[in-house]
Amino acid sequence: MRNAALFTAAAFLLTAPLPPGVAKEPAPTGSAAEPGDAEVAARSEALEVAGAFSNDGFKIRDGHWVDGIAVNKPKIIQVNLFAGNQYWFIAAASEKAKKIAVSIFNEKGEPLLSEPYSNARQSAAGFAPETSGPYYVQVEETEGEPATFCFLYSYK
Amino acid sequence: MSPRLSVATLLLLAALGAPLAAQESSSSAPSSATPASAQPPEPEPSAETPDTEPTAPAAPLTSAELGNAFRIDTLTIPGPGELMAALNKGSRPNWQNEYREPIPTTFSSRAQIALNVGGLIADGYIALEAEDSQQVKNIGKDIITLAKSLAVSDSVIARGNSIIDFAENNEWSALKEELEATQNEVKLALEQQHDGDLVWLVSLGGWIRGTDAVSGWIANNYTPDAARLLRQPAIISLMRERMKTLPDKVQADPLVENVTRKLDNLETLVSFPPDAAPTLDDVKKLKEATSDLVEEISKKEAK
Numbered sequence: 001m002r003n004a005a006l007f008t009a010a011a012f013l014l015t016a017p018l019p020p021g022v023a024k025e026p027a028p029t030g031s032a033a034e035p036g037d038a039e040v041a042a043r044s045e046a047l048e049v050a051g052a053f054s055n056d057g058f059k060i061r062d063g064h065w066v067d068g069i070a071v072n073k074p075k076i077i078q079v080n081l082f083a084g085n086q087y088w089f090i091a092a093a094s095e096k097a098k099k100i101a102v103s104i105f106n107e108k109g110e111p112l113l114s115e116p117y118s119n120a121r122q123s124a125a126g127f128a129p130e131t132s133g134p135y136y137v138q139v140e141e142t143e144g145e146p147a148t149f150c151f152l153y154s155y156k
Numbered sequence: 157m158s159p160r161l162s163v164a165t166l167l168l169l170a171a172l173g174a175p176l177a178a179q180e181s182s183s184s185a186p187s188s189a190t191p192a193s194a195q196p197p198e199p200e201p202s203a204e205t206p207d208t209e210p211t212a213p214a215a216p217l218t219s220a221e222l223g224n225a226f227r228i229d230t231l232t233i234p235g236p237g238e239l240m241a242a243l244n245k246g247s248r249p250n251w252q253n254e255y256r257e258p259i260p261t262t263f264s265s266r267a268q269i270a271l272n273v274g275g276l277i278a279d280g281y282i283a284l285e286a287e288d289s290q291q292v293k294n295i296g297k298d299i300i301t302l303a304k305s306l307a308v309s310d311s312v313i314a315r316g317n318s319i320i321d322f323a324e325n326n327e328w329s330a331l332k333e334e335l336e337a338t339q340n341e342v343k344l345a346l347e348q349q350h351d352g353d354l355v356w357l358v359s360l361g362g363w364i365r366g367t368d369a370v371s372g373w374i375a376n377n378y379t380p381d382a383a384r385l386l387r388q389p390a391i392i393s394l395m396r397e398r399m400k401t402l403p404d405k406v407q408a409d410p411l412v413e414n415v416t417r418k419l420d421n422l423e424t425l426v427s428f429p430p431d432a433a434p435t436l437d438d439v440k441k442l443k444e445a446t447s448d449l450v451e452e453i454s455k456k457e458a459k
Contacts, residue, residue, distance in 0.1 A: 059237070061336065062337045062339075063230025063340060064230075075226065077231060078225045078226070078227050078394075079231060080232065080233065080234050080390055080391050082238055082242035083381075083384060084241075084242040084243075084385070085238060085242045085245070105216070107430075109221065109222050111214045111216060131387070131431070132386075132387045132388065133387050133430060134389070136225055138217070151231075152231070153231065155238055155241065
């Protein structure tokens with residue numbers, strides 16, 4: 001039953017318009033693709049990773065962030081986490097990116113150890129905070145051309 | 157095959173129980189900063205083997221980077237379900253004790269309606285944690301009624317009906333997802349109606365009611381570990397920032413004015429050092445402050 005709900009939620013995420021507050025992606029420069037194709041591709045890739053974590057009981061938050069990304073121009077988002085929960089922060093980029101990385105920082109900006117997962121244009125960081133409060137997640141492109149990425153997270 | 161079809165197929169396989177994840181992390185025993193048991197997806201045959209080796213820590217973020225970090229309503233503000241999930245780890249709260257009386261569902265101020273939609277979504281989480289299908293159905297109906305008064309009804313009504321259906325069938329896991337999706341559907345509809353400023357009020361209403369319920373339980377079952385969950389300074393700080401950006405007309409709404417003023421006090425109550433735990437008295441003060449706000453927000457003639 002949970003998986004059926006996951007399927008419904010994932011299908012909704014793929015077809016729904018961007019939620020409020022979500023940064024719109026810039027159109028990929030020089031792309032012959034239809035506007036939005038890069039976004040759909042990035043969201044699909046991110047959901048593919050998140051879907052696998054869902055098999056372990058992680059709930060995907062019904063929100064995502066789509067934006068442009070380029071090498072040496074990382075994007076950072078603030079999240080607020082609770083001690084005791086476990087999180088996976090997931091990012092995936094459209095085809096122009098070759099490799100991306102996700103890193104987690106505490107509220108002072110200090111890097112934290114996390115469980116890494118990286119498969120070219122898909123990357124994730126697993127983390128179980130010991131302290132509740134604000135954290136920062138950085139998504140960076142380490143190889144490739146300017147692209148579109150999608151970020152989301154799941155928790156349990 | 158389009159990417160959309162590809163992921164749908166993959167998730168369908170997951171729904172059917174196909175083994176998706178078999179990739180063992182190459183790291184040894186998980187550290188305390190590592191979620192146990194999560195397994196990343198199996199790579200496609202053509203893909204390179206995923207890298208699960210710990211990498212060198214990134215460079216620290218500068219204060220400018222911290223200040224310029226994105227803050228997005230649907231990701232930066234945790235949902236009530238996340239807070240409750242954390243509390244459920246160390247205890248088995250009786251969430252029925254945190255119910256409140258049904259609230260009115262006819263308000264004239266759109267700001268007040270937005271705050272109450274958020275509050276009702278939090279009520280929905282409380283009811284589903286209690287696995288109380290009748291209560292969830294009642295709340296689902298109230299959400300639909302309020303949504304209608306915001307004239308955002310079509311998509312939200314469909315969601316509200318799903319909530320009622322899932323509750324009917326005791327599908328608790330699906331309900332969690334549906335509640336958050338409903339909240340986001342309301343926000344999306346508000347944006348589409350050029351009422352995007354009210355989106356943050358939905359989140360704020362949910363945060364206040366969720367914190368009211370959780371602090372109430374902690375106040376009655378105090379432990380330092382549970383009390384530490386209430387540390388959420390950045391959320392209130394962000395809410396206060398957003399309240400300042402509301403249109404003058406919304407800011408002048410007596411209820412919004414009052415809520416904004418009281419956020420100062422709330423920020424103090426949820427801001428404490430990472431290694432400290434609020435005392436029982438502190439938790440009680442937070443419970444009192446959020447309960448007052450919850451009551452005020454749901455009052456028919458809010459002053």
